[in-house]
Amino acid sequence: xxxxxxxxxxxxxxxxxxxxxxxxxxxxxxxxxxxxxxxxxxxxxxxxxxxxxxxxxxxxxxxxxxxxxxxxxxxxxxxxxxxxxxxxxxxxxxxxxxxxxxxxxxxxxxxxxxxxxxxxxxxxxxxxxxxxxxxxxxxxxxxxxxxxxxxxxxxxxxxxxxxxxxxxxxxxxxxxxxxxxxxxxxxxxxxxxxxxxxxxxxxxxxxxxxxxxxxxxxxxxxxxxxxxxxxxxxxxxxxxxxxxxxxxxxxxxxxxxxxxxxxxxxxxxxxxxxxxxxxxxxxxxxxxxxxxxxxx
Amino acid sequence: xxxxxxxxxxxxxxxxxxxxxxxxxxxxxxxxxxxxxxxxxxxxxxxxxxxxxxxxxxxxxxxxxxxxxxxxxxxxxxxxxxxxxxxxxxxxxxxxxxxxxxxxxx
Numbered sequence: 142x143x144x145x146x147x148x149x150x151x152x153x154x155x156x157x158x159x160x161x162x163x164x165x166x167x168x169x170x171x172x173x174x175x176x177x178x179x180x181x182x183x184x185x186x187x188x189x190x191x192x193x194x195x196x197x198x199x200x201x202x203x204x205x206x207x208x209x210x211x212x213x214x215x216x217x218x219x220x221x222x223x224x225x226x227x228x229x230x231x232x233x234x235x236x237x238x239x240x241x242x243x244x245x246x247x248x249x250x251x252x253x254x255x256x257x258x259x260x261x262x263x264x265x266x267x268x269x270x271x272x273x274x275x276x277x278x279x280x281x282x283x284x285x286x287x288x289x290x291x292x293x294x295x296x297x298x299x300x301x302x303x304x305x306x307x308x309x310x311x312x313x314x315x316x317x318x319x320x321x322x323x324x325x326x327x328x329x330x331x332x333x334x335x336x337x338x339x340x341x342x343x344x345x346x347x348x349x350x351x352x353x354x355x356x357x358x359x360x361x362x363x364x365x366x367x368x369x370x371x372x373x374x375x376x377x378x379x380x381x382x383x384x385x386x387x388x389x390x391x392x393x394x395x396x397x398x399x400x401x402x403x404x405x406x407x408x409x410x411x412x413x414x415x416x417x418x419x420x421x422x423x424x425x426x427x428x429x430x431x432x433x434x435x436x437x
Numbered sequence: 438x439x440x441x442x443x444x445x446x447x448x449x450x451x452x453x454x455x456x457x458x459x460x461x462x463x464x465x466x467x468x469x470x471x472x473x474x475x476x477x478x479x480x481x482x483x484x485x486x487x488x489x490x491x492x493x494x495x496x497x498x499x500x501x502x503x504x505x506x507x508x509x510x511x512x513x514x515x516x517x518x519x520x521x522x523x524x525x526x527x528x529x530x531x532x533x534x535x536x537x538x539x540x541x542x543x
Contacts (some may be wrong), residue, residue, distance in 0.1 A: 157488055164467040164484050164509035172482050181485025190496065 145175065146299050148182035150191040155202055204342040207420025211349055218356055218409040225402030226363060228389045232382035233370060243366050250362045254355035258347040346420055353413050360406045367399045452482055452490035457514060457522040464503055464513035467491070484542065494518070 146158055168174065185191050222230075237243045370378070375393050382389045390398045459465060459473045467487055475481050482490075491512065494500045499518030503511045514522070 153492075157492070159508045160467060160505070160510045161484060161488055164471075164487075167468045168484060174485075177483035177485035179485070179490050184485075185492070186491050188492075332497070 143183070148179060149179050149185050150188075151202075152191045153185045191365065199347045201342060203419045203422065207346060207349060207416045208342070210416035211352065214409045214413045214416075215352055215356065218359075218406055220401060221405035221409065222359070222363075228382060228387040229395060229398055230363075231387045231404070232378065232385050232389055233366060234435065236370070236384060237366055238382065240369070243362070246358075246362045246365060250355065250358040251360050253351065255354075256351055260351050260388060263348075266411075339350075346417070349417060349420075353410070353417055356406070356410045356413060360403070360410050363399075363403055363406060369405060371396070402407075447465055452486050453499075454522070454525055455480060456487070456490055456494060456526075457518055460500060460512060460514040461519065461522060466506070466509040466510045466511045469507070472513075490502065497521075 143162060146154060146161060149158070237247060375395065378395050379389065389395050407413075445530070454480055455474045456470060458477070459470045462473070467471060467484070469483075471482055471487060491500065495502065498515060499521050500512045501515050503513055517532075
């Protein structure tokens with residue numbers, strides 16, 4: 142039943158979700174309840190009060206949402222790229238290298254991605270140091286929803302550093318994309334499941350911005366070279382893939398492969414942009430004062 | 438004369454009126470309200486309807502939330518809510534009186 146509550150606007154959920162779930166646990170659920178909840182969600186969606194950016198929520202919720210977007214959107218983008226475009230990208234690697242504009246675009250995109258990942262790692266290590274200092278200073282913080290799980294907290298917050306070491310070792314390894322995918326996880330888990338201050342949450346938005354820039358640039362790059370090769374015939378594309386030793390989808394399906402990759406990346410990048418925007422909007426003075434208070 | 442805001446809660450099956458009547462007996466959380474409303478009116482409010490009405494009543498200042506007890510949050514009626522409830526019930530009483538008189542003359 143919990144998933145039905147997700148149809149309500151975030152501002153409504155921030156204020157009423159817990160008590161509604163507690164009520165539903167006691168209530169005899171029938172098809173009328175389902176219908177009624179959907180109707181209530183629509184009603185709340187149409188309510189101008191809940192359509193505002195912040196409503197009842199505090200800035201921390203918005204900031205955490207921005208982080209949670211990266212928790213899955215960034216890895217999903219990388220994995221989607223590997224699924225759709227990895228072979229195709231490699232098939233056109235030599236071709237791309239002969240075109241200066243595309244080559245520069247690719248270099249810029251890779252530089253941004255490397256910078257984003259590096260800042261992610263540094264941020265994770267900095268957070269780990271910060272938490273260890275706070276723990277040693279007896280300012281014990283709880284893992285959100287997990288009780289006093291000190292060892293888990295340590296493990297989660299020190300993990301970015303461990304990931305960083307592995308990524309350095311794996312620079313030339315075929316597992317590098319998977320390592321890149323894994324890098325934001327510890328930081329995201331740390332941010333989402335530990336009680337951290339707004340100052341830390343805001344600071345942690347910057348590596349997200351860099352990574353978002355890398356996602357957007359990678360999308361643009363793919364759109365640019367995808368547009369440039371669109372008119373290439375299937376036999377030529379397959380011959381190029383063969384010469385690079387890569388496998389691509391048969392026949393004309395390589396176009397579907399290209400479109401699928403672009404649409405997937407656009408969806409992940411767009412979603413991340415919306416969440417980041419909400420994270421930054423949480424800085425607005427009007428939003429920072431609402432901290433769970435009730436509307437009048 | 439009722440104010441325009443209170444007209445919308447004038448019908449006996451209106452969730453707002455049922456909730457205000459329930460809270461007139463003392464603070465309650467959502468499930469207790471639902472049970473109470475069934476007991477005194479026979480109307481079974483579903484959670485979506487209940488919370489839609491609670492949201493509107495709270496925004497009008499007719500009810501207010503009390504500190505949460507574990508995950509459940511009780512609500513209580515405010516002075517403004519009591520006035521609104523009284524207005525609506527008086528209007529309903531006048532309608533009932535007129536209606537019954539006219540029925541008796543048939």
